[in-house]
Amino acid sequence: MDKSKFHLITYNWLFLLFVFLFLYFWQNISVWYIIGIMIAYLLILAAGSIFFRWNFYLNALHRGSGRIKQVSLTFDDGPSSKTEAILNILKEEKVPAAFFLKGENITSLRKIVRRIYEENHLLGNHSFTHSVGFTFQNSRKVTNDLQNAAKAIERITGKKPLFFRPPYGVTNPEIAKAVNRLGYTVIGWSVRSFDTKYHNPRRLLSRLKQKTKAGDIVLLHDYPEVTLKILREYIQWLKKNDFQIVSLEKLINKKAYA
Numbered sequence: 001m002d003k004s005k006f007h008l009i010t011y012n013w014l015f016l017l018f019v020f021l022f023l024y025f026w027q028n029i030s031v032w033y034i035i036g037i038m039i040a041y042l043l044i045l046a047a048g049s050i051f052f053r054w055n056f057y058l059n060a061l062h063r064g065s066g067r068i069k070q071v072s073l074t075f076d077d078g079p080s081s082k083t084e085a086i087l088n089i090l091k092e093e094k095v096p097a098a099f100f101l102k103g104e105n106i107t108s109l110r111k112i113v114r115r116i117y118e119e120n121h122l123l124g125n126h127s128f129t130h131s132v133g134f135t136f137q138n139s140r141k142v143t144n145d146l147q148n149a150a151k152a153i154e155r156i157t158g159k160k161p162l163f164f165r166p167p168y169g170v171t172n173p174e175i176a177k178a179v180n181r182l183g184y185t186v187i188g189w190s191v192r193s194f195d196t197k198y199h200n201p202r203r204l205l206s207r208l209k210q211k212t213k214a215g216d217i218v219l220l221h222d223y224p225e226v227t228l229k230i231l232r233e234y235i236q237w238l239k240k241n242d243f244q245i246v247s248l249e250k251l252i253n254k255k256a257y258a
């Protein structure tokens with residue numbers, strides 16, 4: 001397995017710390033140098049957790065090659081009561097998508113999950129609990145959580161998902177350990193719609209039109225009202241501008257199921 005940026009930074013940091021400790025004990029440099037590099041290290045670790053695109057703890061795929069004018073649509077946090085309306089639009093527009101499901105929602109909305117699968121959209125793991133607590137668990141608990149979500153999907157589709165998108169895009173060494181152990185392909189995004197924050201359809205649509213480029217993985221959600229309002233127009237705009245909307249498997253050339 002390739003060493004992550006986290007490992008490389010840590011090795012270099014330990015070396016630096018060793019040098020500064022040596023200087024501190026033998027050359028009497030100020031203790032603030034030691035405190036300074038401790039703080040710098042902690043800040044880098046925190047930033048590495050938050051900035052998903054750095055691929056600091058694990059290597060996620062955030063976009064396709066972009067050589068062909070293709071994009072993939074992804075919907076997080078479902079299934080929800082609005083998912084079927086999203087599916088109707090995708091069906092009418094004959095467009096595939098990927099749904100990163102929250103395990104907890106699956107049990108009460110099994111029929112919708114089956115429909116997503118039967119209509120040839122991809123199902124990915126987005127954790128079972130999707131709680132803030134998920135991020136602060138040890139790797140054994142993260143593994144359990146991911147397996148619970150995967151089982152919920154497998155019970156309905158008969159297939160074990162291989163795509164995982166971390167809740168909030170937050171990663172850390174424990175999540176990385178669990179994900180590597182389970183053999184997931186970690187999926188990020190290159191266009192964040194902010195459809196959970198923007199309530200104005202015009203504003204959301206113009207953001208999407210401005211940001212979308214060849215190879216993009218577009219992050220949407222299948223519960224906000226505003227997403228439903230703009231989806232058809234966005235898809236039609238993509239088509240009119242010669243974007244092919246392809247499945248995530250095709251865009252990144254990876255298998256979605258074991």
Ligand SMILES: [Zn+2]
Nearest residue numbers: 076077167168
């Ligand atoms: Zn989410």
